[in-house]
Amino acid sequence: MPRPAQRLEQLLEEIDRTPWGPAEQALTAEAVALAVEIGDEQLEYRARMRQTASANMGGATDVMLNSFAWCLARHDADPVRFPADIENGGADLMWQFKWMAASLRSSPSFSQEQIAAVLDDMEAHYRAAGIGMSGVLTARFEDAWDAGRMDEAEELRVRLEATPRDDYSHCDACGRSQIAGFFAATDREEEAVRLVEEMVEGGFSCGEEPEHALSRALIPYLHLGRFEEAKAAHLRSYRLAKDNPDNLVIVANNIEFAALTGNEARALTMIERHLPWLAHDQLNVDGHHAALSTIAFALDRVTAAGHGDTPVRGADAAALVPLFGEHDGTWTAEQLAAAAWTAADRIGAAFDERDGTDGHAQRRARMQALAAEHYDVPIRSDAFAPAPAAATPVDADGWYDRAVAIGSYGSELDALAAADRAESAGLSDPARRARMLGLRIGALVSLEQVDEASALLAPRVAELRASAQEDQAELEERLGLSLFGRGTPDDIAALEREWADAAALPERPRGDLALTLASARAGAGDPAAVELAAQAQRIYQGVDEDRLATTSVLTAAVALLRTERTAEAAELLDQLVEGERVNDGHRARALDLRARVRGGIGEFGAGAADADRAAGLLAGLGAERALANAQLLAGALWEDAGSPEQAVVRYRLAARLVAQHGGDREGVEFRQAKAMLAAGDAAEAAELLSDVLQREEAAETPAGSRAITVGMLARALAGSGEFGQAVGAFGYQAGLHAEAEEPADQAMAMLEQARILARFGEMDEAIETLEEAADVVRPTEAAGAITQVLHELGQGYGSQKDERAFALFDEVARIAAENDAAWLIADVTDSRGRAFAEFGRIDDAVAAALTAADAFAELGDAGSAGGSELFAARVLTEAGRRDDAVPLFRSAIDRAAEIPPLRQVAALELGDVLSALGRNAEAAEARAIAEG
Incomplete structure (x- = not known):
């Protein structure tokens, strides 16, 4: 075990x-x-200098x-033993x-x-x-501005601008941000935006x-x-700020934006998420003032939008x-x-x-003035979920x-909740009490709460007898939970024995036996289940x-x-969907099955419409857990x-219901973010995925699963233009796949990294990443x-005139041939031609490009064929031929007949070539093709 002083050095290095x-x-x-325990003040000084910076952040x-x-x-007592700068970043006393x-x-x-x-x-x-005054002027400027001494603040800003920068000046980022904020507060908004941009x-x-x-x-x-x-700035700002309680004021600015732009539900969600931050730093009272003012303003907008009675969680x-x-009780938004x-x-x-000023009163007045403003900037990651259209039973x-x-639909937890309400309301009819007990037993068995279900069997039998259902009571006494779907081998055997002698049973218990056995056989994929179910149907129709x-x-x-008899199943489902004597639960289940x-x-659109209809019926029943699943199905089909x-x-809506009632919230929100990304809302998707x-990280979700989330986040970041962060995210994804021992997925994540690096001219780093992949x-x-990585690496080598391409x-062509991947063979042939061009091998480049064009054309890919021919034409043009x-x-123009962008480019370039050859009439004809 290391000695205390040695352990302290290790701690400082780890910090x-x-x-x-x-x-x-x-x-x-x-x-x-x-x-402190060691009693060495110089060591304590080094630790506390770090602590000051840590606490500030x-x-x-x-x-x-x-x-x-x-x-x-x-x-101050001994600057030699305790120097102002211990050469450790922010651990500088003057800073x-x-x-x-x-x-x-x-x-x-x-x-x-x-x-x-x-x-x-x-x-x-x-x-x-001997330090310059830039840092001091900055601090005095901040003090004057915050206190509301605006004339003094402006004078200090001008002096600061004229003062030479030094090592204790704000960095470029902080300095520009601070002055931008002052300009915004003093109605110089164009200047504020310019500085930020x-x-x-x-x-x-x-x-x-x-x-x-x-x-x-x-x-x-x-x-x-x-x-x-504005929207892009908000989404990026909030995503970067939302995890650090020290960013309370930044988050407040973003809540204000959401409230002003018609995103009241988003503002409420943000408020609920960050309310605990108000208790984080008791000395940041000014931050509390900004946050409280914004919360009040935003909740006023929530109330004005008709949701003042919405509870504010936390x-x-x-x-x-x-x-x-x-x-x-619970605070509502209005309260x-x-x-x-x-x-x-x-x-x-x-x-x-x-302060002896009215600085904070002026801030309140500015915020109140915003109450008259509204901007339509929709953000779809949050919205008030429509209340399920369910009239509460009286x-x-x-109930x-x-x-x-x-x-009847089969949502156990929702059914149990409704049964609880029915029983607590006092059902007077023993037959109905028996039915509720049967529902509870079946639901508990389905939830694998067998002991709780068994405890209800005796009361159920008693209620059956009280309602003159003696035959059913006797059957349930003999079979117990076998009649409620438990489904063990012994249960199935007991049902089969009873069914063998069922002819002597009265119709009602015989129908129950047939239906239970049909359900068990259907679950096992037994074709005989269909006839058993039909028998049960005939029995029940008869009574x-x-x-x-x-x-x-x-x-x-x-x-x-x-048993894959889909057409016959569809006919039955159609009958149930349109049936007059079908309750809403059964109809919703039939719609659910037909949607699938x-x-x-x-038939995705028709399936989505069915899922939506099912959701509407479940909303009317107040079955919110089932409604969440129906919304998931509808979302997937859409x-x-x-x-x-x-x-x-x-x-x-599914995410909100799952958050309220439990379930795979991360899975639902991942789907939501994926759909948002497909809809073009990349920045919003990135926020949700983060x-x-x-x-997932807090729950220690397995690395492979987290890698999928990170990969989607990386794509969302790239889609929103945050390419630097996307590179980092793809790197993180690669590491997670490596941890999960998924090398192919790891390599694909590295490939995505390399593509972004190459896009921004970082070819050496891109190639290094591809080599590792x-x-x-x-x-x-x-x-x-393998072929994607090697192909891309070959293209990288080719662009750098590296013969290894x-x-x-x-190698790629060989693997493609082994796997009958004809399109890939054509594509890598095209890449070979482009590499030849980099080496100045004109004839080889043209030959390869034309070979690729013919191969693409044979496969029906006119766009790629035209692209290869256009490349070959450009190579010849640049070579003076x-x-x-x-x-x-x-x-290329002929191949691109159905591809207007390619046709236009090829025609314009042909016009330029013909003009250079002095063939002006033909050039005009070519340009007419481009214009047409």
């Missing part, structure tokens, strides 16, 4: 390797505690202030000084005199150390940038009518009582809005009293009917048991589907039908992955 966050904060606290203001004060006292005045300003507990003293102390230390386009970033700057530009973008830029947490006050305004006004008044009989209908007769028809349909049948034969926008709506991934994938038997093309190129351009 320096660990990203900001809870893990790093825990290591820092451990290091400080160990240094994590929003632990009290820790930061205490740590800084301790370090400053040691430095940390910049955080102190802002931290004191964030709480009205600190007086203006204390803040001024810190600023003066900072300036004295800077002058003594310069920052983003320049790739400047820092601890909370660019997310803070983007959030500051949101309202200016709206006022300037640049809605698409608002009743004990840690929030000091802010919102005591409250009985919490009023409480948040009260809290914000109380805090704002305390700040204004401390008595026991109403009984609902439970029966839900039981006017419509519900059980319908159950028998459904059982027959299932049995037919299990239609999806299975490729996706298959090529309507991802419709799928998003269904998945969104949430899914975060929960090739080493990973070659030992596998995944021919598709041709050996790779040969224009006469030889002309027929190839003409052939």
Whole structure:
């Protein structure tokens, strides 16, 4: 075991390797505690300097202030033993000084005199150390702006702009963001946006940038009518900020944006997610003021949208009582809005009293002025889910009917909940009590809660006898849970024995026996189940048991589907869907099954319509768990039908229901994000996928499953233009596939990385990534992955004039031939031609391109054929052989008859070549083709 001092050194090294966050904060606290235990102040100084930076990044203001004060006292007493800069990034005492005045300003507990003293102390230390005044002016500017001394702030901004930058100036990202925020606050919105866009386009970033700057530009973008830029900025800002409680103000800016743009449901979701942050840092009172004001404003918009009675989850947490006050029951949006305004006004008044200004009152006035503004910038990741159209039953009989209908559909938990309500309401009819007990037993058996089901058998038999159903009672006494679907081998054997002597039974119990046995046989794929179900149907029709007769028809349909007699099953389902004496539960189940049948034969739109009808019926029954599954089915069918926008709506409601009632929330939201990506909402998909991934990582989901989520996230990031983050995400995906021992998938993720790198001219890194991917994938038997990686690597080598390209093309062609992949052979032949062109081998390049064109044409791919011929024509043109190129351009135009973009390009280029040859009339004809 290492000695304490050695362990402390190890901790400091580990801290320096660990990203900001809870893990790093825990290591820092451990290091400080160990240094105190050792009693070595120099070691403690090194640990506390790190702790100050850690606390600043994590929003632990009290820790930061205490740590800084301790370090400053040691430095002032002995600057040699305790140097200002310990050469460890943010662990520089003079740099940390910049955080102190802002931290004191964030709480009205600190007086203006204390803040001024810190600023003066900072300036004295800077002058003594020979440091420029840029950092000091920045701190004074921030103080004046935050206090509402706007004229003074503007004067300081001008002085700051004229002051030479130095090592203690804000970085480019933070400096631009800060001034952009000031411009926005002083109605210079075009200048604010310009600064933010310069920052983003320049790739400047820092601890909370660019997310803070983007959030500051949101309202200016709206006022300037640049809605698409506003939406993109919001989605990126919020996704980057949403996981760090120190970003409370950034999140508040994004909530305000959502409320202003008709996305009230999204604003409410964000509020619920971030309410706990109000209790994170008790000294960040100014952040609380910004957040509370925004929460109040947003909840007012929720109320105005007609959802003021919506509960706000998490608002009743004990840690929030000091802010919102005591409250009985759940806070609604309208109630919490009023409480948040009260809290914000109380805090704002305390700040204004401390500062002797009306700065916070002016902020409230600016926010109130926004109440008259509205912008239509729809974001589809959140919306108020329509309340299920279910009228609440008013008595026991109403609940009984609902439970029966839900039981007919087969949603166990929903049925049990309705049965509970029916029984608690006091059913007077013993036959109905018996039916509810039977429903409960069947549902519990299906849920594998066998002991609970067994305990209800005796009360069920008693109610049967009380309702003069003696024959049924005797049958259930003999067979017990065998009659309720338990399905063990002993149960099936008991049913078969009873059925052999069933002729002596009265019709009602005989029908029950036939139906139970038919269901068991259908589950095993036994064709005899169809006839048994038909017998049960005839029996029940004879005793006017419509519900059980319908159950028998459904059982027959299932049995037919299990034995692949789809057409016959479809006929039965059609009858049930249109039947007059079919309850809503049975009709919903028939629609559900028919939707699946239609999806299975490729009739996706019709299947989606059936699933939607089923969802409507289930909503009317209040069967919300079943409704979630119906929405999932509808979403999947709409996706298959090529309507991802419709799928998003269904998945969104399913996700809300699953979050409320339990289930695979990550799976549902993954589907929602996938549909959003297909619908073109890449940035929104990225935000949702990052949430899914975060929960999967917290739940320690297996690496292979997480890799799928990360891969989709990477695609969403690329689709929203965040290519740098997409490269990182594809790298993370590759690592997860490696952890899961999935080398082919690992290589494909690396291939995607390389494609982005190549797109932005990073060819050396792209090729290096592809070489590593090739080493990973070659030992596998995944021919598709092998050929994709090797083909792309060959293209990379070719672009760099590396002879190794041709050996790779040969290898790809060989694997393609072994797998009868004719199109791939044509494609790699085209790649070979392009590589020849890089080497200046003109005739070889043209020959290969034309060979590829003929192969593509033979396969019916006119677009690729025309593309290969167009390439060959360009090679000849660049080599000065224009006469030889002309027929190839003409052939490419002919091949592209049904491909307007390719036809237009080929015609325009032919026109240019003909003009260069002096054949102007022909050139005009070619250009006419392009224009037509």
